[in-house]
Amino acid sequence: MEPEQTTYSLTLITEGGGAAESEKSAYPAGEAVLVTAIPNEDFTFSAWYEEENRLSGVAAYSFSMPERDLTLRAVFLAIVPEPEPDVPTEGTLDMSQxxxxxxxxxxxxxTIYLPPSYQTHPNKEYPILYLLHGLGQNYxxxxxxxNLKAIADDAIANGICEEMIIVSPExxxxxxxxxxxxxxxYEDYFVNEFIPAxxxxxxxxxTKGGRSISGLSMGGYGCAFHAxxxxxxxxxxxxxxAAFTVTGSNRPPIAPLVTERTEAELADFPAxxxxxxxxxxxxxxxxxxxxSILEQTTLDYIYTTRPGRHDWAFWQECLPKALKLASDNFE
Known part of the structure; x- marks a missing residue:
């Protein structure tokens, strides 16, 4: 049976003070490996194969060198590593919790969205986006x-953002x-119960580097308020x-949360x-x-306007941008 022609990186090691030099550092499986060693040295000739930085095979031979130059000739067959488990291409979404x-x-x-690899990588932690809904809407x-799941799946698959958990509270x-x-x-609930749960x-x-927050309309106010x-x-x-102001509102205004900060504090604000x-x-x-208020401060931020109404067509176009912003600022 012909060995599989996979190319591996070959590393040569000598022990006991000896030295060995190979003609090259990478060999197709089944190709002869020529190693020239110094005489009068006891050493172990070891080689291991790496494929995509993963150990996939080891060979080791011990020799007592005679009083002459010697060329060792060995043929190594490919040792094909175990395949990685298939990672789903879609995340999972649960609205029952x-x-x-x-x-x-x-x-x-x-509602919670878990990214594609969440179930297959049980020891991995993920960053999280808290995604807030608007007035007259729900979790x-x-x-x-x-269309949260489809947009998140597509953004991850196309490299717009990294994998993340996304949660939308009622x-x-x-x-x-x-x-x-x-x-x-609700603020007390969100900060002291919901996020910890x-x-x-x-x-x-x-951590701060693992959290992002976003929202639309009422949720646009909410995300800015908490951030x-x-x-x-x-x-x-x-x-x-974002519904930043409402006539006669008894909710906290957003502007003082920025204008009453020092330049040093604003430098540490979220993107x-x-x-x-x-x-x-x-x-x-x-x-x-x-x-008009924020531009008078030293806050580093972006204000984007474009044709659009207060509707889901507009917000669905915003969501991939929110995912990218989150991903770009995760640590």
Whole structure:
């Protein structure tokens, strides 16, 4: 049976003070290997094969050299390594999970996306994106209306982003802060219950360098609110069509979270992008107003506008950009 013609990297080692030199450093399987050694030395001639930096075969021979030059001739057959387990090309999405909350009471729903290799690499930890829905939506909306799984699978497969966990919590009409809706302390729930529960249930890189946050409309406000209030927690933030201001609102304004910081503090803020459609007659003025304030500070950020409305067509186009921003800033 002919040996498989796979090329391996060959490393030669001598022990006991001897020396050996090979004519070249890589050989096809089955090719003769010529090694010239110095006489009068006892040594072990060892060779191992590496394929894609993985050990795939070892051969070792011991010789007592005579009083003359000697050329060793050996033929090594390919030792084909065990194939890597197949990695699925699609992630998994689950909208059935809940966590128990003492702050909000009862079981709280969320949607979670686990990347393709999550099940086949049980010891690996993954970065995470917290993806926030808008007012009048729910924890399912990013999948049922936003096509989350398909967009994430495609972005990972095409190298737009690295593999990551994506989670979307139920937020009702809370604006992700305390006291805005029915005296709901949602901020406390999100920071003190939801994030710790997710990061203890799933294999998450639970550091600033492992977290990103993004959202649309109400969730665009929410992601900026949490990223700016807790810059030590998140590495990036992508706000889509964010509802930054509402007349008569009792929710915390975003601008002071930036303007009241020092230059040194702003230098450590998460990477920030806000994007809004020019035909979004509600959110566009809000984003322009915040931009006019932020551009007076030293915050490093990007404000993107393009044709678009306050709808899922716009947000589906934003999502791959949010995934890339997250991936580019993960450590």
């Amino acid at each position: 809940t966590i128990a909350s003492e702050i909000l009471g009862g079981q709280q729903n969320y 399912r909306s990013w999948e049922t209306n936003g 937020a009702y009409g809370s604006f992700y802060c305390n006291g805005y809706s029915q005296n709901m302390n 997710i990061e203890s249930t799933y294999r998450v890189k639970a 700016f209030k807790r810059p030590e927690m998140f590495s990036s933030c992508f706000a889509m069509s 920030f992008v806000m994007e809004c459609g020019t035909e979004d007659f509600a959110a566009y003025p809000m984003n322009n107003t915040l931009n």
